[in-house]
Amino acid sequence: MRRDDVRFAMAARDDGMRKISRFTWRAGAVGVVCSALIAAAFGHSVAADHGQGNGGQQGQGTIIVPAEPPAPAQGAGQVTSGAS
Amino acid sequence: MTSVATAGDTFSVFGTTATLLVSEPAAVQVARAVADAELAAVDLACSRFRADSELSRLNAAGGRAVAVTGLFAEILGVALRAARLTGGNVDPTCGAALADIGYDRDFALIRAAGTSAAQQAAEPRRVPGWRSVHLDHARHQVRLGRGAKLDLGATAKAWAADRCAAMIATQTGSGVLVSLGGDIAVAGPPPDAGWRIRVTDDHAASQDAPGQTVTIGSGGLATSSTTVRTWAVGGRRMHHIIDPATGEPARSCWRSVSVAAGSCVDANTASTAAIIRSTAALPWLRDAGLPARLVRGDGSVEVTAGWPGHWPPAGRI
Numbered sequence: 167m168r169r170d171d172v173r174f175a176m177a178a179r180d181d182g183m184r185k186i187s188r189f190t191w192r193a194g195a196v197g198v199v200c201s202a203l204i205a206a207a208f209g210h211s212v213a214a215d216h217g218q219g220n221g222g223q224q225g226q227g228t229i230i231v232p233a234e235p236p237a238p239a240q241g242a243g244q245v246t247s248g249a250s
Numbered sequence: 251m252t253s254v255a256t257a258g259d260t261f262s263v264f265g266t267t268a269t270l271l272v273s274e275p276a277a278v279q280v281a282r283a284v285a286d287a288e289l290a291a292v293d294l295a296c297s298r299f300r301a302d303s304e305l306s307r308l309n310a311a312g313g314r315a316v317a318v319t320g321l322f323a324e325i326l327g328v329a330l331r332a333a334r335l336t337g338g339n340v341d342p343t344c345g346a347a348l349a350d351i352g353y354d355r356d357f358a359l360i361r362a363a364g365t366s367a368a369q370q371a372a373e374p375r376r377v378p379g380w381r382s383v384h385l386d387h388a389r390h391q392v393r394l395g396r397g398a399k400l401d402l403g404a405t406a407k408a409w410a411a412d413r414c415a416a417m418i419a420t421q422t423g424s425g426v427l428v429s430l431g432g433d434i435a436v437a438g439p440p441p442d443a444g445w446r447i448r449v450t451d452d453h454a455a456s457q458d459a460p461g462q463t464v465t466i467g468s469g470g471l472a473t474s475s476t477t478v479r480t481w482a483v484g485g486r487r488m489h490h491i492i493d494p495a496t497g498e499p500a501r502s503c504w505r506s507v508s509v510a511a512g513s514c515v516d517a518n519t520a521s522t523a524a525i526i527r528s529t530a531a532l533p534w535l536r537d538a539g540l541p542a543r544l545v546r547g548d549g550s551v552e553v554t555a556g557w558p559g560h561w562p563p564a565g566r567i
Contacts, residue, residue: 228538229335229520230512235541235556236447236464236471243448243463244256247508249475250266250431250452 256441263289264297264407265356266431272418273425273441281418281426288414289430295322296406298345299356305400308392309345315384315393323390326383328515329405333380336523341494343378345399350375351499352483353490377494403490408472408518411435415514433472435514440467449543451475451506462543464558470514474521475506493526502528509535509542510557 257275259282261268268289272281295318297303304322318326329342348354375397382395394400412435415428419438427436427445432452436445444465452459452475464471476489476499493500507524511517520540524531532552535542541557553559 227335229516229540230469231539231555232466232469232510232512232541234467236466236510236558237444238558239443239446239463239465241463242446244258244271244446245269245427245429245434246432246448246450246452246459247429247434247471247473248432248450248452248459248461249473249477249506250433 264293264410264430266407267429268431269427269429270414270418271427271445272422273439274422277418277422277424277426280422281424284418284421285414285428288417289410291321292325292406292410292413295319296325296402298348298401298403305402308394309399311394313394313396315386315391318390318392320390323385323387323392325402325406325409326385326392326400327387328409329400329402330380330383330385332405332515332519336519338380338494339523339526340404340519341377341380341492342400342402342404343380343382343394343398344492344494344497345401346397347375347377347492347494347497348401348490349399350497351488353488375497377492377497379494404522405515405518407431408433408435408470408513408515411514412470433470433514433518434466435470436466436468447471449473449508451477451545462558464510466510469510469512470517471508471510472514472518472521473506473508474518474525476500476502476525477505491522491525500526500528502526503546504528504531504544505547506545507531507542508544509540511540 256271256273257278258269258271259278268285270278270281270285272278293300294302295304298305300306304318308316308318326342332340333342378395378398382398384393386392407430411428411430411433415426415435415437418424418426418428423438425436425438425440427434434447444467446463446465448459448461448463450459450461474491476491480487480489482488489499491500492498502525504525507521509517509520509524511520520535520538520542524535524542524544527534531544532554535554539555542554543557544552
């Protein structure tokens with residue numbers, strides 16, 4: 167193989183490597199941007215899941231049952247529970 | 251537990267009646283002062299009928315992000331949690347739907363205005379849904395999706411009852427019961443026999459009104475009903491519990507549902523969801539292990555998960 171051919175082949179290889187490298191970087195950048203957009207779009211759900219209530223005493227995953235169920239009683243109440 | 255006689259106070263707040271009971275009579279003044287401060291803060295944050303409230307500013311922001319206080323962020327977080335735990339039954343984005351059916355001012359004003367046959371309800375509109383609320387806890391910022399208007403009435407009042415009860419018990423060491431329009435939270439050492447509560451449709455009814463008396467020693471108890479906060483528009487009866495699936499007042503087989511839970515806000519979340527779920531409420535409450543009392547339109551009663559047997563035994567009230 168002539169020296170010129172070798173030089174041409176090396177230049178073509180370097181050029182190809184540069185193109186692949188540039189493409190890889192661009193694909194990576196697009197991936198990062200897409201990840202950021204997805205995070206921005208769905209981030210509120212995560213934030214909402216961390217909502218605290220009652221000084222953080224409420225379980226996040228379930229409605230908390232009482233320590234004891236109500237007990238029966240006779241007569242009038244001290245207060246009334248009804249809709250307002 | 252303590253056998254000390256209770257003392258109490260009754261006052262108006264949030265367009266309804268508040269009752270405060272303490273097991274140590276000397277604690278009643280401090281308790282009232284704590285409650286006044288907390289309830290004023292919650293009202294300023296969450297009232298739909300005050301132009302200067304955080305909620306009103308957010309509803310008017312047209313979808314822009316709005317900075318909110320830590321208190322508002324916490325209460326909104328509680329509302330979103332309620333929505334998530336009920337599969338969206340208890341949805342804070344029902345504000346516009348409520349206004350459309352005439353609930354656009356303090357309920358006392360609606361009641362005073364009476365029924366106007368000329369009024370017509372707007373066509374029901376789709377409720378945007380709780381997932382359209384973007385709450386950033388870290389930055390204390392909230393942004394509402396297109397068309398979303400908040401109403402935090404379902405959970406804010408119950409949360410406020412929990413908050414007041416916890417703060418009063420901490421500051422005074424007394425046992426305390428806080429009732430905000432029938433949403434009841436208790437904290438601290440209860441009386442020996444527990445706190446005696448008459449469960450009925452209307453919180454303003456007498457303490458021996460038709461219903462059932464029970465006692466609780468901790469947590470909360472709440473009742474939701476379609477029979478009390480009602481009005482008429484164009485000859486049609488309305489109530490304030492919106493079914494997010496339709497944007498209209500829920501059509502339920504239950505006229506009232508009472509639930510006991512680990513907190514008042516959890517009890518209120520479950521009782522409101524049960525009204526909306528209608529016939530599906532019974533298995534849902536049983537699966538959740540929540541003691542509840544459900545009253546049908548004809549007065550017949552169902553109970554779940556350890557709620558004491560209904561009285562009278564015929565099963566009607």
